[in-house]
Amino acid sequence: MEKTALITGASRGIGRAAALRLAREGWKVCINYIERKDKAEEVCSILKKEGTEAMCIQADVADKAQVEAMANAVREKLGPISLLVSNAGIAGQMQIQDVKEESWDRYFDVNVKGAYNAIQAVLPDMLHAHAGSIVTVSSMWGLRGASCESVYSATKAALIGLTRSLALELAPTGIRVNCVAPGVINTDMVQVLGQETLGKLAEMTPLGRLGTPEDVAAAISFFAGTEAGFITGQVLTADGGFIV
Numbered sequence: 354m355e356k357t358a359l360i361t362g363a364s365r366g367i368g369r370a371a372a373l374r375l376a377r378e379g380w381k382v383c384i385n386y387i388e389r390k391d392k393a394e395e396v397c398s399i400l401k402k403e404g405t406e407a408m409c410i411q412a413d414v415a416d417k418a419q420v421e422a423m424a425n426a427v428r429e430k431l432g433p434i435s436l437l438v439s440n441a442g443i444a445g446q447m448q449i450q451d452v453k454e455e456s457w458d459r460y461f462d463v464n465v466k467g468a469y470n471a472i473q474a475v476l477p478d479m480l481h482a483h484a485g486s487i488v489t490v491s492s493m494w495g496l497r498g499a500s501c502e503s504v505y506s507a508t509k510a511a512l513i514g515l516t517r518s519l520a521l522e523l524a525p526t527g528i529r530v531n532c533v534a535p536g537v538i539n540t541d542m543v544q545v546l547g548q549e550t551l552g553k554l555a556e557m558t559p560l561g562r563l564g565t566p567e568d569v570a571a572a573i574s575f576f577a578g579t580e581a582g583f584i585t586g587q588v589l590t591a592d593g594g595f596i597v
């Protein structure tokens with residue numbers, strides 16, 4: 354099967370770093386985004402300059418029809434999809450009594466239904482090939498509790514349940530499903546916390562620094578590659594030791 358990757362939320366942060374790394378490892382790459390066309394096109398043009406077959410496409414992962422159309426466009430342009438990195442996600446902090454129903458729904462629609470939509474959209478290619486790899490991006494807060502992040506944490510725990518169950522369901526078909534659970538990674542997502550809090554979080558991290566998107570991309574690349582050929586259903590925490 355040819356190496357064609359669909360990475361959701363790849364215009365910025367962890368998804369962007371994964372796109373750059375996977376491209377350098379020989380993958381054709383589709384960069385998905387929702388709003389930042391400028392950022393997605395920037396990644397795409399870097400990849401094309403490096404000789405990678407790449408495309409970028411706008412789709413809200415929460416919208417099943419948009420995700421299906423995206424997968425079809427990838428197939429048409431880059432060929433059957435053999436790697437899905439389900440990375441797009443949203444985060445925020447709030448006390449549970451302040452969580453509006455629309456927010457609850459949106460978190461689950463993007464973070465959990467987004468993965469379901471993307472997995473269903475790429476599966477026909479992988480089932481046909483009896484091969485393929487799916488990497489979900491959860492969080493260390495999917496494994497531990499996080500005060501004022503109960504909704505986010507619940508979505509990320511759901512992704513881990515999805516990953517483990519799907520790994521068992523798809524194992525007989527040769528498709529592997531694994532999960533990366535990042536710690537505090539220095540991307541746009543965490544800037545809302547402010548420099549002082551980020552500094553404290555770096556101090557609380559045993560390795561003494563915030564993670565970089567490249568740190569997480571390395572874990573994604575491991576699961577994607579043939580060296581992880583006997584590994585499925587696993588959660589790899591890339592958090593500098595935060596939740597050890």
Ligand code: NAP
Binds near residue numbers: 361365385492540
């Ligand atoms: P980020 O810098 O905020 O980037 C988010 C990416 O997701 C962007 O490419 C964004 O596209 C895209 N996106 C958001 N909503 C989308 C939607 N509905 N449909 C399609 N794309 C969408 O985030 P990040 O820090 O790289 O996080 C990536 C993943 O890692 C997320 O799942 C996050 O929960 C997880 N994670 C992050 C951290 C951390 O500390 N940063 C820790 C643990 C887990 P646009 O550019 O178009 O907006």
